[in-house]
Amino acid sequence: xxxxxxxxxxxxxxxxxxxxxxxxxxxxxxxxxxxxxxxxxxxxxxxxxxxxxxxxxxxxxxxxxxxxxxxxxxxxxxxxxxxxxxxxxx
Amino acid sequence: xxxxxxxxxxxxxxxxxxxxxxxxxxxxxxxxxxxxxxxxxxxxxxxxxxxxxxxxxxxxxxxxxxxxxxxxxxxxxxxxxxxxxxxxxxxxxxxxxxxxxxxxxxxxxxxxxxxxxxxxxxxxxxxxxxxxxxxxxxxxxxxxxxxxxxxxxxxxxxxxxxxxxxxxxxxxxxxxxxxxxxxxxxxxxxxxxxxxxxxxxxxxxxxxxxxxxxxxxxxxxxxxxxxxxxxxxxxxxxxxxxxxxxxxxxxxxxxxxxxxxxxxxxxxxxxxxxxxxxxxxxxxxxxxxxxxxxxxxxxxxxxxxxxxxxxxxxxxxxxxxxxxxxxxxxxxxxxxxxxxxxxxxxxxxxxxxxxxxxxxxxxxxxxxxxxx
Numbered sequence: 366x367x368x369x370x371x372x373x374x375x376x377x378x379x380x381x382x383x384x385x386x387x388x389x390x391x392x393x394x395x396x397x398x399x400x401x402x403x404x405x406x407x408x409x410x411x412x413x414x415x416x417x418x419x420x421x422x423x424x425x426x427x428x429x430x431x432x433x434x435x436x437x438x439x440x441x442x443x444x445x446x447x448x449x450x451x452x453x454x455x
Numbered sequence: 456x457x458x459x460x461x462x463x464x465x466x467x468x469x470x471x472x473x474x475x476x477x478x479x480x481x482x483x484x485x486x487x488x489x490x491x492x493x494x495x496x497x498x499x500x501x502x503x504x505x506x507x508x509x510x511x512x513x514x515x516x517x518x519x520x521x522x523x524x525x526x527x528x529x530x531x532x533x534x535x536x537x538x539x540x541x542x543x544x545x546x547x548x549x550x551x552x553x554x555x556x557x558x559x560x561x562x563x564x565x566x567x568x569x570x571x572x573x574x575x576x577x578x579x580x581x582x583x584x585x586x587x588x589x590x591x592x593x594x595x596x597x598x599x600x601x602x603x604x605x606x607x608x609x610x611x612x613x614x615x616x617x618x619x620x621x622x623x624x625x626x627x628x629x630x631x632x633x634x635x636x637x638x639x640x641x642x643x644x645x646x647x648x649x650x651x652x653x654x655x656x657x658x659x660x661x662x663x664x665x666x667x668x669x670x671x672x673x674x675x676x677x678x679x680x681x682x683x684x685x686x687x688x689x690x691x692x693x694x695x696x697x698x699x700x701x702x703x704x705x706x707x708x709x710x711x712x713x714x715x716x717x718x719x720x721x722x723x724x725x726x727x728x729x730x731x732x733x734x735x736x737x738x739x740x741x742x743x744x745x746x747x748x749x750x751x752x753x754x755x756x757x758x759x760x761x762x763x764x765x766x767x768x769x770x771x772x773x774x775x776x777x778x779x780x781x782x783x784x785x786x787x788x789x790x791x792x793x794x795x796x797x798x799x800x801x802x803x804x805x806x807x808x809x810x811x812x813x814x815x816x817x818x819x820x821x822x823x824x825x826x827x
Binding site for chain 2: 419
């Protein structure tokens with residue numbers, strides 16, 4: 366991903382604290398709602414899943430696509446966002 | 456991918472869904488239970504596999520080339536299918552161990568990650584059951600040919616194992632009692648060897664270990680026909696008839712790898728390796744690009760090395776020359792301003808000398824007088 370969205374930049378700029386899951390890049394209202402229904406109501410919960418998968422980009426992308434029906438672009442965007450956040454703050 | 460599962464109920468719902476999709480069976484409603492999937496599976500897939508099984512073995516081999524490959528696939532497929540089936544039933548620890556075998560960086564296997572890792576393991580297990588890729592294709596077709604030729608030595612090594620990636624070795628070993636996974640050349644008679652470029656002759660096919668029960672038999676007829684033409688170049692005799700799926704990729708791959716090779720009567724063909732840099736035929740220049748090749752270059756390089764100090768040498772030389780000029784001009788008494796300075800200086804020296812002499816003379820008289 367050579368270009369990042371404003372959402373991505375905003376997310377990666379600071380600790381996520383209690384940001385909602387819709388603050389993640391690639392996760393809009395629809396996907397956000399699905400994730401919340403599944404229990405991933407905060408961004409850090411999704412981060413938790415990313416970390417449990419040992420920050421494996423491929424696996425996490427797949428998981429995201431499976432669980433909330435994200436398409437490849439959205440899932441990749443979210444994964445990239447989380448990965449960069451981890452690189453910066455973890 | 457055919458799945459020959461005795462009890463489809465053992466498969467997970469997702470797996471059943473993918474199997475049904477693979478067999479072009481219309482899926483039931485999304486919220487239908489697993490039983491519906493199982494039912495459909497049994498009805499369609501089992502029926503299909505039954506047909507395959509029936510056309511199996513002995514006589515059917517010649518006409519049903521497809522079934523031949525099915526059978527061979529089945530052999531390998533069954534083993535992997537069993538494994539695939541069991542993936543869902545592996546314990547967390549076992550699943551993790553198996554994934555580690557494949558070099559996967561496995562995290563904790565918890566509820567949310569388990570399905571993902573199961574899927575990953577299935578994908579890793581899949582290539583073994585899918586012969587369309589080179590490796591297993593080799594195995595299957597060679598294994599088929601095994602039985603055919605009894606008159607020739609049976610104890611032939613299979614170096615085709617070296618051709619394939621590790622994943623195919625399992626398939627090889629199933630069929631190969633001799634267990635050769637060795638890489639290397641073996642020249643065992645005319646048409647029976649694997650040159651390093653993997654261009655096996657047709658004769659090579661006969662030199663398989665005598666295993667491969669079901670698969671081999673059907674090919675016997677074909678092989679015996681081909682025996683006469685065995686010496687012909689690789690794969691031309693046997694190819695497309697009974698093992699289209701395997702043969703084509705094999706010959707294609709070989710031809711792709713070595714497009715320039717011509718079929719030789721003995722089947723032997725050696726492909727030149729890419730010449731080593733610095734070896735005969737390649738000028739040393741390529742190996743040591745920095746080495747000067749001509750004396751002119753050498754000189755230039757030498758000069759360049761001295762380039763920096765040269766300027767300093769010139770400077771020093773000029774300085775020294777200038778000094779010499781000054782001295783020379785002083786000697787000559789040239790009435791130039793620099794010389795005038797020198798004269799003036801020499802005048803000063805004369806005065807000094809005069810003072811000294813007067814001092815000396817003044818010194819003398821007292822002495823002289825003293826003595827008188």
